[in-house]
Amino acid sequence: MTYQPEPTHTHGTPEKTGILLVNLGTPDAPTPQAVRTYLKEFLSDPRVVEMPRAIWWLILNGIVLNTRPKKSAAKYASIWLPEGSPLRVYTEKQTVLLQGYLSQRTKAPYVVEYAMRYGNPSIPDVLRKLKEQNCQRILVVPMYPQYAASTTATANDIVFGELQKMRNMPAVRTIRNFHDRPGYIKTLASNIHDYWMKNGRPEKLLMSFHGLPQFTLDKGDPYHCECHKTGRLLAQELGLRPGQFAISFQSRFGKAKWLQPYTSNTLKEWGKQKIKRVDVVCPGFVADCLETLEEIAMECKDDFQHAGGGEYNYIPCLNDRNDWIHALTDLVMDNLQGWLAGPDAAELEQGRLRALALGAKR
Numbered sequence: 001m002t003y004q005p006e007p008t009h010t011h012g013t014p015e016k017t018g019i020l021l022v023n024l025g026t027p028d029a030p031t032p033q034a035v036r037t038y039l040k041e042f043l044s045d046p047r048v049v050e051m052p053r054a055i056w057w058l059i060l061n062g063i064v065l066n067t068r069p070k071k072s073a074a075k076y077a078s079i080w081l082p083e084g085s086p087l088r089v090y091t092e093k094q095t096v097l098l099q100g101y102l103s104q105r106t107k108a109p110y111v112v113e114y115a116m117r118y119g120n121p122s123i124p125d126v127l128r129k130l131k132e133q134n135c136q137r138i139l140v141v142p143m144y145p146q147y148a149a150s151t152t153a154t155a156n157d158i159v160f161g162e163l164q165k166m167r168n169m170p171a172v173r174t175i176r177n178f179h180d181r182p183g184y185i186k187t188l189a190s191n192i193h194d195y196w197m198k199n200g201r202p203e204k205l206l207m208s209f210h211g212l213p214q215f216t217l218d219k220g221d222p223y224h225c226e227c228h229k230t231g232r233l234l235a236q237e238l239g240l241r242p243g244q245f246a247i248s249f250q251s252r253f254g255k256a257k258w259l260q261p262y263t264s265n266t267l268k269e270w271g272k273q274k275i276k277r278v279d280v281v282c283p284g285f286v287a288d289c290l291e292t293l294e295e296i297a298m299e300c301k302d303d304f305q306h307a308g309g310g311e312y313n314y315i316p317c318l319n320d321r322n323d324w325i326h327a328l329t330d331l332v333m334d335n336l337q338g339w340l341a342g343p344d345a346a347e348l349e350q351g352r353l354r355a356l357a358l359g360a361k362r
Contacts, residue, residue: 018135025118026085030076036069079293090287146226147177183327189237202279209284211249271307
């Protein structure tokens with residue numbers, strides 16, 4: 001095997017710790033060509049679509065990539081920000097803010113970067129960038145609160161696959177999930193409370209999570225259970241009774257049975273019941289993206305109101321809220337135990353070792 005060339009090393013260069021935030025990804029532009037490139041990478045992942053490769057290759061290249069990019073590009077264009085894709089814009093802000101918040105917690109040299117599982121900046125490119133900055137330890141932070149093989153695991157696949165190409169591997173840690181961390185739950189609740197303080201409370205709150213095929217649960221994926229735990233803890237933090245909220249799953253693709261109840265069906269049923277006001281929040285996303293800003297905020301609003309429902313509000317994701325970045329900083333620091341000894345601590349340790357050595361000689 002031919003390994004990647006190692007960055008030029010200068011003796012005495014301080015070792016750094018890298019923190020790598022990983023999110024799903026986004027097209028580079030809201031155009032059919034850019035969306036096609038993105039979808040091809042995304043939908044070619046065997047962890048995302050679990051079916052015989054030969055059959056799926058024919059469906060993907062013969063049908064999906066010839067019909068879906070134009071429709072999806074129009075949806076992306078409807079939510080695109082002047083700075084670019086919302087997911088990338090908010091992930092960049094989270095990265096910058098985390099860098100600043102960490103500087104208040106440690107003196108040790110570290111670097112914070114972000115990458116996308118699909119699209120740019122890619123995980124391999126950013127890992128090489130961290131190595132060039134002499135990061136000998138890297139913490140990988142998949143930005144998915146609930147673990148799923150199709151999100152967290154596939155991000156780790158690329159990280160570990162890239163490590164196999166390195167002669168001089170850094171030490172690596174990964175965060176599996178944070179679906180029930182008190183800081184995350186409290187931040188979700190505060191986000192909703194802030195919205196209600198300004199806009200009043202709804203008749204019902206819908207917690208919508210991204211859907212997965214039903215067979216993933218049957219085969220042992222914990223995602224469904226972790227979503228329900230997040231929803232239960234969030235409802236407790238908000239003081240909601242069972243009839244005041246519901247948990248559902250969105251973004252169904254294809255004809256197979258997916259995790260239920262479906263978000264669109266739930267909202268249509270509530271519309272038929274003439275519910276006067278519904279608020280929807282997406283606790284499985286830490287940054288707004290196509291699925292929240294277009295599918296939930298626009299399409300699902302139409303489903304609810306066309307069925308006879310009243311007022312409909314989408315509550316934005318955590319994005320760049322200060323309390324969320326504080327909670328993220330806590331999460332990172334908890335998983336960097338032993339890696340971020342600052343200069344003073346290092347000097348104390350060296351002094352302790354010298355004292356032990358002198359004592360042994362005596």
